[in-house]
Amino acid sequence: MSDTAEVTRVDAPTRAGALRRVAAERWRWIVLAALFAAACYAPFQLVPFRVFQFTMVLVYAVALLGLNLLVGHAGQISLGHGAFFAVGAYGAAIMLDRFELPYPVTLPIAAAVAFVIGLALGLPAMRLRGLYLALVTLAMAIFLVPLLKRFEEVTGGSMGLTLPKPAPPAWTGLAEDQWLYFLALAVAVAAFLSAYSLMRSRVGRALHAIRDNEAAAETMGVRLSFYKTLAFAWSAMFAGAAGCVYTWVIGFVSPDSFAVTLSITLLAGLVVGGLGSLSGPLLGGLFVMFVPSISQDVNEAAPGVIFGLLIIAVMYVAPTGLAGLTGRAAHSIRKTLRKE
Structure with missing residues (x-):
């Protein structure tokens, strides 16, 4: 031969x-x-309340995208992601209420502020790992609410801040709910494209190496503290951007909206959606938005019980999250089509 x-x-x-x-x-x-x-096409066919719900799905998806970067790709744990979400929300609210800045300007500033705070907190936090890191991030979420209530002259205290929502330009012909939806969609698309490019770059490969085996990654020349801290800061940046859009959509912020339960709910939504996958944050956003309301409809006396049982059921059926379940379904469909 x-x-x-x-x-x-x-x-x-x-x-x-x-x-x-x-x-x-x-x-x-x-x-x-x-x-x-x-x-x-969806906002032109749905009633305003449904449009609002899907707008919030996009907001949560952007926040979960940042959490996925830290937990799913870098292998770190965080129970304080809601704190960075609140930083973006309150940062935008203060800029709009106190300084009367234009809405588009508040988005990059809120994201940058969250990035800097995430970087500052990430430097000492990255010396820890596992449960110790989880406790530090949980402490951030716990002390945030009393801190926001303390500076009443800036944050509005317990009463919060009420803000006007962005008005749609006359040339668009859109209703307010539709305009807010498209703003959230534009931010979500930009965030997902940024995360996709980041994960396919050298940085993404370094984060995956850290997640899989820190000792091996360090042997190969990956600077653990550098990339861990950057992952923490990037995660905070996405959460800050999501918090800014949240302020646009809701038009109101208060400390009780960012209690520690928000951080836990976001982490649960990401795990259910699928860690380390690009579609996981979007599926997690759907879960975070719709499952609590479904739980409330099923049993008004104990929605938390129904919510917990639904999480257990989803994890039993799809241990790798809903993204893994949809991936297996898509693979089966492709395999069937090839046989035909």
Whole structure:
């Protein structure tokens, strides 16, 4: 047998695998384009309350995207993500109420402030790991509410701050709820594209190496403290951006809206949605938004019990989260289509 024939035989499986990956990537972008088209079409077909709910799904998805970066990709634990969400929300509210800045200006500033605070808190926190890190981040969420109530002249104290919502430009012809939805959609798309690019870069590979084996990653030259701290700061930045959009959508902020239960709910939503996957934050946002309301409808006396049971049921059916479940379903469909 000639050398050329031997090389051709060896390279054939490699080419077939490459073609399958290209085809899978093509289908992934086709599905994403279809979902984006459906997302743009939805607010014109839904009642205002449903539009509001899906707007909040996008807000929570951006916050969970940051939490996924820290927990799912970097392998760190955080029970204080709601604190950074509150930093973005209150930062935007104060800029709008005290300084009367334009709405678009508040978004990058709120994200930057959250990034700096996340970086400052990440430096000492990254010396810890596991349960110790979880306790430190939990403490952040616990002391935030009394801190916001303490500075009443700035934050409005227990009464909070009431703000006007962004008005849609006349040329759009959109209602207020539709305009807020598209603002949240634009921020969510930009956030997901940024996270996608980040995870496919050298930084993403470093975070994955840290998550899988810190000792091996350090041996390969990955600076653990540097990337862990950056992951903490980036996670805070996404949460701050989500908090800013939250202020736009709700038009009101108060300390009780950012209690420690928010951080726990966000972490539960991410685990249910799927750690380490790009679709996990979106599925988690759907879970965080709709499951509590469903629990309230099922049993008004004990919605928390129903909420907990639903989490247990989802994790029993899909241990890797809803993203893993949908991924397996999509793989089965592709496999069936290839057989036909």
